[in-house]
Structure formats: structure tokens, C-alpha cells
Amino acid sequence: MATALHAASALARRDLRAALRQPGELLAPLGFALVVVALFPLGLAPDAALLRQLAPGLLWVVALLASLLALPRLFAADLADGTLEQWLLAPQPRALLVLAKLAVHWLLTGLPLVLLAPLLGLLLGLEQVGALALSLLLGTPLLSLLGALGAVLTLQARAGTGLLALLLLPLEVPVLVFGSAAAQPGSGAAPWYLLAALLAAGLALTPWACAAALSLTLD
Amino acid sequence: MSLAHTAQTLAAPRPPLALRGLTQAHGERLLFAELELLLQPGELLWVQGANGSGKTSLLRLICGLAQPWAGRVEGVEHAKGGLLYIGHLPGLKGSLSALENLQAAAALEGRPCDGAQARTALAAWGLAEQVDLRVDQLSQGQARRVALARLLLPEPPRLWVLDEPFAALDEASVRQLAQRLEAHAELGGTVVFTSHLAPPLQRAPRTLRFGALSN
Numbered sequence: 350m351a352t353a354l355h356a357a358s359a360l361a362r363r364d365l366r367a368a369l370r371q372p373g374e375l376l377a378p379l380g381f382a383l384v385v386v387a388l389f390p391l392g393l394a395p396d397a398a399l400l401r402q403l404a405p406g407l408l409w410v411v412a413l414l415a416s417l418l419a420l421p422r423l424f425a426a427d428l429a430d431g432t433l434e435q436w437l438l439a440p441q442p443r444a445l446l447v448l449a450k451l452a453v454h455w456l457l458t459g460l461p462l463v464l465l466a467p468l469l470g471l472l473l474g475l476e477q478v479g480a481l482a483l484s485l486l487l488g489t490p491l492l493s494l495l496g497a498l499g500a501v502l503t504l505q506a507r508a509g510t511g512l513l514a515l516l517l518l519p520l521e522v523p524v525l526v527f528g529s530a531a532a533q534p535g536s537g538a539a540p541w542y543l544l545a546a547l548l549a550a551g552l553a554l555t556p557w558a559c560a561a562a563l564s565l566t567l568d
Numbered sequence: 569m570s571l572a573h574t575a576q577t578l579a580a581p582r583p584p585l586a587l588r589g590l591t592q593a594h595g596e597r598l599l600f601a602e603l604e605l606l607l608q609p610g611e612l613l614w615v616q617g618a619n620g621s622g623k624t625s626l627l628r629l630i631c632g633l634a635q636p637w638a639g640r641v642e643g644v645e646h647a648k649g650g651l652l653y654i655g656h657l658p659g660l661k662g663s664l665s666a667l668e669n670l671q672a673a674a675a676l677e678g679r680p681c682d683g684a685q686a687r688t689a690l691a692a693w694g695l696a697e698q699v700d701l702r703v704d705q706l707s708q709g710q711a712r713r714v715a716l717a718r719l720l721l722p723e724p725p726r727l728w729v730l731d732e733p734f735a736a737l738d739e740a741s742v743r744q745l746a747q748r749l750e751a752h753a754e755l756g757g758t759v760v761f762t763s764h765l766a767p768p769l770q771r772a773p774r775t776l777r778f779g780a781l782s783n
Contacts, residue, residue, distance in 0.1 A: 431657025
């Protein structure tokens with residue numbers, strides 16, 4: 350088990366280093382979120398009360414779309430340079446390696462969105478930015494987990510990015526519904542519990558599903 | 569690099585690599601059918617054929633990266649780390665240094681590899697000066713040698729499956745690789761490789777052209 354954990358940690362460190370040396374790709378989702386939020390007052394109306402009311406839902410939609418931007422390269426980069434075959438053939442539990450990759454992916458794409466969320470909320474006049482950030486803290490790992498499954502299934506597909514969005518968006522509707530409900534001022538405990546339950550289920554099942562799907566995709 | 573330890577690792581009893589009635593197709597095109605082969609420890613197999621004839625497909629079947637249409641592969645100890653595969657792509661991250669790539673690969677394979685061992689392996693391929701350079705700053709031949717440095721790390725897996733390992737190498741590196749493959753076989757390892765050019769091996773390897781097995 351120690352060897353497997355060492356291997357997973359090595360894979361995570363490798364991905365982290367590689368990503369941090371190409372920061373442009375990391376900044377794209379954040380830049381997208383910032384620009385879209387800046388456009389809402391122009392597109393809807395410069396009505397502070399309306400924007401404040403819509404803010405949790407809008408920001409959750411932005412987070413969901415921003416998370417899609419980073420997904421196509423999640424496994425495609427490894428496929429292109431041959432490292433995917435290398436870690437698939439490693440004598441380690443594949444699901445553990447997938448989980449390590451997803452942890453890094455969330456750290457680089459989900460966590461920055463969580464940290465940026467209070468600022469985005471304030472831009473739209475939201476007062477309870479803490480609830481928004483917390484809901485994203487629970488929800489963005491789920492977006493990474495579901496997104497990874499979509500990324501694997503569309504790995505070898507032509508026009509994979511479009512297909513990925515079509516495949517994923519319906520799957521991510523529950524996350525969006527519970528996440529934006531949790532971020533609403535005065536929301537009860539139910540959406541939080543449901544979001545946490547979805548995250549627990551996603552953590553337990555998705556790495557296995559991705560590992561199995563990767564084998565089928567490469568065949 | 570502990571040769572004694574390597575010899576000890578490879579000396580334990582192990583099953584031969586066996587291809588039993590292996591059949592594979594690419595789309596509608598049959599690549600090979602009913603392929604039978606038994607490769608004992610200590611043997612080298614040179615897989616030959618024209619482009620697109622199915623050499624890489626065969627290697628991927630042996631590694632378990634693809635499933636055959638029919639037949640099976642026996643004797644590959646995946647779970648025990650008994651397989652080392654270097655594909656047509658070198659399996660390196662361009663933004664990482666040669667050293668970082670090699671250490672990450674070793675960790676994934678569950679092989680011990682500290683900085684000194686990795687540097688020694690890279691230096692053995694003439695890359696002492698390039699150890700800390702990013703791989704995307706290396707030439708194709710140098711990147712190939714970084715990938716091949718995995719062969720020189722301690723506790724090598726028994727079965728090496730190498731897709732065009734001689735490609736992009738200079739003459740000296742080709743000779744060095746050939747010696748390395750033979751040394752691995754002499755210690756009881758098994759090597760399966762593809763190559764368009766005849767490798768400068770001291771002893772003739774078994775050869776497999778699709779449809780004809782010789783030696």
C-alpha cells in the first residue's frame with residue numbers, strides 16, 4: 350500500500366509541476382469566470398437588487414462552465430505524450446492514480462474558483478459570500494469527478510469538446526441545483542446534505558468508473 | 569546500479585511469455601491470426617513488419633493495453649511490476665526535467681530511484697549535462713534516451729516491451745542499447761522489441777514476421 354501511495358503522490362507531484370510550468374492553461378477558467386461575471390450587469394440590467402437575487406445561481410452556472418474549459422486536457426495531454434500508457438501499466442491500483450490526478454485537477458482549477466467566488470459574489474452585490482464559497486467548496490470537486498468521467502469517455506472522440514459539454518451538462522444538473530440552492534441566503538440544511546452526499550458518492554465511485562473507462566477507451 | 573541485485577531479481581523462477589491463438593484486427597483489416605509463440609526467459613524477440621502491419625498492436629496486446637479479438641497472452645506479471653513498456657511516444661512530460669521525468673516514472677513502476685540513481689542512469693546514456701534540462705528543450709534522440717534510462721534503474725521488470733527503441737538514436741547509443749538488451753536477456757529477462765533496422769546484437773534474436781516465426 351505504501352508503494353501505491355508513493356506512486357500516486359509521484360503522479361500528483363508530476364502533474365502539479367507540469368501544470369504550474371504552463372500557467373496559461375490554469376488561468377483560462379478564472380479569466381472566463383471573471384469576464385462573464387463582469388458581463389452580467391451589462392446583459393441583464395444594472396439593477397443591484399436583481400443581480401443580488403440572481404447571483405448565487407449565476408455564479409454556479411459560471412463555475413460549471415468554467416470547469417468545462419479545463420477538462421478536455423485532463424487525460425488528453427497524457428495520451429498525447431505517452432504518459433497515459435505509462436501510468437495505466439503501472440502495477441498500482443488505477444483508481445488510486447485517477448484519484449491523484451483528479452485531486453491535482455481540482456486543486457488547480459476548482460480551488461481557485463472557490464477562492465475567487467467571494468470577489469465574484471461581491472461584484473454582483475451578494476452579501477453572504479461565505480455560503481457561496483462553501484457550496485463551491487463542496488460542489489467543485491464533484492464537477493471535477495463527473496468531468497473526469499466525461500473527459501475519459503470523449504478522449505478519442507472527434508469534436509470531443511462539444512461532445513463533452515453535451516454529455517456532462519445534463520449529468521451536472523443535480524450539482525448545479527443543490528449547489529445554487531445551498532448558496533441562496535437562508536437556505537436550509539437539505540441542499541448541503543444532498544451536495545455532501547453526492548460528493549461522497551462521487552468520490553467512492555467515479556475513480557473506479559474512470560479507471561475502467563480508460564481501459565476501454567485505449568483499446 | 570546494483571548488477572548483483574538486478575541478477576537476483578531476475579533469477580527467480582518465472583513463466584514464459586506465451587501467445588495463444590492470438591488474433592487481432594484493425595477495423596475490417598485482419599492484422600494477424602492464430603498467432604502462437606512461446607518466449608522463454610532469456611530470449612529476445614525482434615518483431616518485424618512493414619508500417620501498419622500490426623507490430624505495435626502486438627506489443628499493446630502483450631502489455632494489456634488492448635484486448636485481442638481472439639486468443640490470449642500468458643506470463644505477463646502485471647500486478648507484480650513485471651513489465652516495462654516504452655511505446656512509440658517516449659512517455660515524458662515536456663515541461664519537466666529529464667531527472668523529474670525519470671523519477672516519476674520509477675515511482676509509478678514502484679521501483680526505488682533516488683536522485684543519485686536517476687542521475688547515474690541518465691549519465692550512462694550521455695545525458696549528464698542535460699539532467700536538469702526540460703525535456704522539451706532536448707532533441708528527439710535525447711528525449712528517447714531519457715525514456716530508455718528507465719532500463720538502467722534498479723530492480724528492472726522481467727519483461728521489456730519496446731516499440732522502435734532504436735529510432736532517433738545515434739550509432740553509439742544504438743550499440744549501447746543493443747548491449748543493454750542482451751545483458752538483460754543474459755540475466756534471465758525477456759525482451760520484445762520492434763525495429764525497422766537490424767539491431768547490432770551479438771547473438772541473433774528470435775524474429776517474428778507476421779505469419780512466419782524463425783530461429
